[in-house]
Amino acid sequence: TQLLEQSPQFLSIQEGENLTVYCNSSSVFSSLQWYRQEPGEGPVLLVTVVTGGEVKKLKRLTFQFGDARKDSSLHITAAQPGDTGLYLCAGAMKTSYDKVIFGPGTSLSVIP
Amino acid sequence: DAMVIQNPRYQVTQFGKPVTLSCSQTLNHNVMYWYQQKSSQAPKLLFHYYDKDFNNEADTPDNFQSRRPNTSFCFLDIRSPGLGDAAMYLCATSFSLGSKNIQYFGAGTRLSVL
Numbered sequence: 001t002q003l004l005e006q007s008p009q010f011l012s013i014q015e016g017e018n019l020t021v022y023c024n025s026s027s028v029f030s031s032l033q034w035y036r037q038e039p040g041e042g043p044v045l046l047v048t049v050v051t052g053g054e055v056k057k058l059k060r061l062t063f064q065f066g067d068a069r070k071d072s073s074l075h076i077t078a079a080q081p082g083d084t085g086l087y088l089c090a091g092a093m094k095t096s097y098d099k100v101i102f103g104p105g106t107s108l109s110v111i112p
Numbered sequence: 113d114a115m116v117i118q119n120p121r122y123q124v125t126q127f128g129k130p131v132t133l134s135c136s137q138t139l140n141h142n143v144m145y146w147y148q149q150k151s152s153q154a155p156k157l158l159f160h161y162y163d164k165d166f167n168n169e170a171d172t173p174d175n176f177q178s179r180r181p182n183t184s185f186c187f188l189d190i191r192s193p194g195l196g197d198a199a200m201y202l203c204a205t206s207f208s209l210g211s212k213n214i215q216y217f218g219a220g221t222r223l224s225v226l
Binding site: 031033035041043044045088090092099104105107 | 116118152153154155157160200202204213214215216217218219220222
């Protein structure tokens with residue numbers, strides 16, 4: 001069974017705090033994307049990671065792809081209310097290039 | 113500028129009354145997808161077109177159909193909407209190349225069924 005898990009499912013923090021969201025699977029992915037989705041909108045692509053061990057930074061967001069390409073993490077430094085949203089990871093597999101598997105999402109709320 | 117455009121943003125229909133949602137793209141991507149998403153859940157793939165080839169997910173009800181008349185447009189037809197079909201419907205596109213599949217989403221259509 002191809003399954004992507006995300007943790008935590010819900011997270012509520014104060015503005016200025018740091019947080020990490022995890023995306024895990026027993027399957028190997030050829031690439032993995034992180035999306036942020038605000039209420040009533042479609043998911044917006046944040047980053048794509050391809051190489052095992054890869055680290056990418058997007059302002060206060062740091063993304064890491066596990067060495068074995070089975071897991072990924074998203075770290076946010078000094079969270080702001082504008083970071084509030086649903087964070088989704090999605091993995092592409094070599095056996096099915098034209099589809100991705102979505103994790104269940106992490107709902108983040110940053111309180112001013 | 114929006115590259116994947118969904119219309120309308122909000123659609124209200126009556127129980128059993130057919131409805132069509134539309135999606136257009138300016139990216140010239142060869143793959144287009146339709147997803148259903150219910151409150152704070154992950155998007156659920158209904159089907160996708162790889163060029164002109166239609167690929168239905170095994171658990172997608174027959175009530176959901178799709179058309180892709182050309183590269184730029186794709187439609188989702190719900191033949192007899194039920195109350196359980198109320199959801200956000202997302203269109204996405206990708207250019208399938210090698211081992212990457214980066215999908216770009218539209219803003220979605222929120223469907224209400226009365």
